[in-house]
Amino acid sequence: MDYIANKNRYKTMPYNKCGKWGLKLPAISLGLWHNFGGIDNFENSREILHKAFDLGITHFDLANNYGPPPGSAEENFGKILKTDFKTYRDELVISSKAGYLMWDGPYGEWGSRKYLLASLDQSLKKMGLEYVDIFYSHRPDHNTPLEETMMALDQAVRSGKTLYVGISNYPADLAQEASKILKELGTPCLIHQPRYSMFERWIEDGLLNVLEEEGIGCIPYSPLAQGLLTDKYLDGIPEGSRATRGIFLKEEHVNSAHKKVVALNELAKKRGQSLAQMALAWVLKDKRITSVLIGASSARQIEDNVATLANLHFKEGELKSIEEILA
Numbered sequence: 001m002d003y004i005a006n007k008n009r010y011k012t013m014p015y016n017k018c019g020k021w022g023l024k025l026p027a028i029s030l031g032l033w034h035n036f037g038g039i040d041n042f043e044n045s046r047e048i049l050h051k052a053f054d055l056g057i058t059h060f061d062l063a064n065n066y067g068p069p070p071g072s073a074e075e076n077f078g079k080i081l082k083t084d085f086k087t088y089r090d091e092l093v094i095s096s097k098a099g100y101l102m103w104d105g106p107y108g109e110w111g112s113r114k115y116l117l118a119s120l121d122q123s124l125k126k127m128g129l130e131y132v133d134i135f136y137s138h139r140p141d142h143n144t145p146l147e148e149t150m151m152a153l154d155q156a157v158r159s160g161k162t163l164y165v166g167i168s169n170y171p172a173d174l175a176q177e178a179s180k181i182l183k184e185l186g187t188p189c190l191i192h193q194p195r196y197s198m199f200e201r202w203i204e205d206g207l208l209n210v211l212e213e214e215g216i217g218c219i220p221y222s223p224l225a226q227g228l229l230t231d232k233y234l235d236g237i238p239e240g241s242r243a244t245r246g247i248f249l250k251e252e253h254v255n256s257a258h259k260k261v262v263a264l265n266e267l268a269k270k271r272g273q274s275l276a277q278m279a280l281a282w283v284l285k286d287k288r289i290t291s292v293l294i295g296a297s298s299a300r301q302i303e304d305n306v307a308t309l310a311n312l313h314f315k316e317g318e319l320k321s322i323e324e325i326l327a
């Protein structure tokens with residue numbers, strides 16, 4: 001059956017500016033790193049995207065290598081775009097990235113102009129798009145001059161293949177330098193995509209200040225620590241969860257976080273929220289955060305996570321208790 005988007009989709013989701021720039025992103029965005037690959041259930045992936053858009057999630061984040069197999073998330077997303085979202089392209093912000101290994105040989109990863117621009121062409125082809133909205137350098141490359149990587153991003157904008165550019169996983173000093181180079185080139189940096197959650201807080205030690213000074217947005221990924229900051233692992237590791245795949249989230253991560261997760265879950269209950277909701281609200285409480293970039297393996301998780309928006313406020317005492325649990 002043809003997909004028709006919910007006509008109330010813009011009623012509750014807040015849309016925040018990326019730093020000082022005009023582009024707004026939904027407070028909650030969806031990433032396609034997991035659950036959209038060739039090995040995954042296509043109809044489930046489709047249902048997740050429908051649910052997300054119906055609830056006001058206008059931003060979908062991809063990368064050249066998402067799958068598995070690498071590249072298949074962009075292919076699947078392209079298929080769904082072509083059928084279900086073809087009339088909604090101008091309501092969507094679609095991003096892709098290049099930086100990690102995508103193809104064999106010396107030009108299939110990192111930050112050279114050769115790799116970034118070829119990868120962007122491949123991503124556009126896989127998704128059936130003329131342009132993406134945001135193209136990222138996925139990780140810094142210490143063996144390529146920053147100028148070269150930034151010149152490739154500038155070129156991507158000038159050739160009309162992306163509207164904006166961003167950087168991901170860049171530490172504070174490199175982010176500042178990248179921003180300076182991009183400004184000089186005339187293609188400012190729109191947004192930074194770092195890992196950030198209650199369990200991983202490195203961006204508080206300098207990066208957030210740099211982004212604020214430079215007027216760059218911030219879209220943290222893995223705000224639920226890949227599912228650790230939910231009620232999913234309270235009683236062990238359920239079948240089908242990311243931790244059972246054991247690649248990016250391992251059993252030892254689940255075990256070592258367990259005590260804190262139990263205490264945080266109790267606190268969330270007192271707030272009348274699920275732990276996932278409290279974890280997302282906690283990331284969004286900093287006004288420098290543009291959007292939280294979640295993943296989901298079901299439409300129900302999208303619903304649970306979007307319901308976070310009903311309570312984004314923290315009392316001083318709650319924040320103090322969270323700090324005590326995390327200490």
Ligand SMILES: NC(=O)c1ccc[n+]([C@@H]2O[C@H](COP(=O)([O-])OP(=O)(O)OC[C@H]3O[C@@H](n4cnc5c(N)ncnc54)[C@H](OP(=O)(O)O)[C@@H]3O)[C@@H](O)[C@H]2O)c1
Nearest residue numbers: 031032033221222223224225226227230241242294295297
């Ligand atoms: N720039 C980078 O280097 C980089 C790196 C990683 C990710 N990212 C981006 O960030 C996106 C999100 O990353 P992530 O998937 O790690 O984010 P996450 O939101 O921390 O974790 C998502 C996982 O948490 C579980 N989950 C989500 N909502 C839940 C709920 N309400 N209740 C119980 N479990 C829930 C699901 O795990 P199950 O699958 O076990 O159900 C889901 O797959 C990626 O898709 C990608 O776009 C970027």
